[in-house]
Amino acid sequence: MADDSEGPIEGARQKLIETKQRWADEGRLLTGRTARPGVERLPPGQREVKNWPVLDLGVQPDVRLDRWHLRVYGLVENPVVWDWQQFLAQPQSDDVSDMHCVTAWSRFDNRWRGVSAKYLLSVVRPKPEARFVVFHSYDGYTTNLPLADFDDDDVFLVHQWQGEPLTREHGGPVRALVPKLYLWKSAKWLSRIEFIAADRPGFWEERGYHGHGDPWTEERYSD
Ligand SMILES: Nc1nc2c(c(=O)[nH]1)N[C@H]1C(S)=C(S)[C@@H](COP(=O)(O)O)O[C@H]1N2
Ligand SMILES: [Mo]
Numbered sequence: 001m002a003d004d005s006e007g008p009i010e011g012a013r014q015k016l017i018e019t020k021q022r023w024a025d026e027g028r029l030l031t032g033r034t035a036r037p038g039v040e041r042l043p044p045g046q047r048e049v050k051n052w053p054v055l056d057l058g059v060q061p062d063v064r065l066d067r068w069h070l071r072v073y074g075l076v077e078n079p080v081v082w083d084w085q086q087f088l089a090q091p092q093s094d095d096v097s098d099m100h101c102v103t104a105w106s107r108f109d110n111r112w113r114g115v116s117a118k119y120l121l122s123v124v125r126p127k128p129e130a131r132f133v134v135f136h137s138y139d140g141y142t143t144n145l146p147l148a149d150f151d152d153d154d155v156f157l158v159h160q161w162q163g164e165p166l167t168r169e170h171g172g173p174v175r176a177l178v179p180k181l182y183l184w185k186s187a188k189w190l191s192r193i194e195f196i197a198a199d200r201p202g203f204w205e206e207r208g209y210h211g212h213g214d215p216w217t218e219e220r221y222s223d
Pocket of ligand 2: 055101102103184
């Protein structure tokens with residue numbers, strides 16, 4: 001990663017991080033309501049958008065396909081490293097799901113293509129002690145989730161959206177997709193997946209955002 005510890009980019013980035021941290025401190029957007037998935041389409045406090053906003057730390061790494069790798073490691077029986085060709089050689093699946101961002105927008109009916117979490121788990125085989133997963137990204141971002149949430153039919157490592165390659169601004173070549181949790185759990189520019197025993201907060205989880213992040217019960221912020 002480039003050294004971005006100084007200059008205007010870092011200034012803007014710091015401001016964005018501080019704003020989102022303040023939201024967490026103030027409990028902004030919380031409605032105190034709950035909604036039922038499958039019955040209502042929008043989780044509480046969300047509104048539908050037709051576009052796809054871009055949110056990140058302001059650094060969008062340019063990961064060339066000939067340099068791209070995905071490493072899956074930690075508490076697994078069979079750690080793997082896939083380059084781009086090896087990743088595409090794994091079984092590919094298609095799925096349609098909604099996404100919900102903690103900044104209150106939701107986007108319906110996104111068509112994804114990629115490698116399913118179920119398949120990845122069948123390859124790497126988590127050890128019994130493995131309880132949590134950490135996604136690591138090429139921009140230095142991290143986010144954590146329970147293995148039980150990763151191990152679900154709608155979770156994928158995606159490289160296509162609406163039939164087109166996932167663009168760089170949305171996390172291409174490959175991002176994680178965990179549609180049942182707020183979108184900050186869906187790491188863009190995915191580089192590594194780590195299996196661990198005890199939960200370990202990621203970037204936003206260390207800055208006031210919820211450890212779990214279920215939109216249906218408005219797990220926006222930690223208390
Ligand atoms: N690597 C990485 N992944 C990330 C982020 C980031 O800054 N870096 N931001 C997260 C946040 S806060 C959100 S809301 C979504 C936004 O995804 P989008 O830009 O494709 O809408 O990406 C998540 N994944
Ligand atoms: Mo976000």
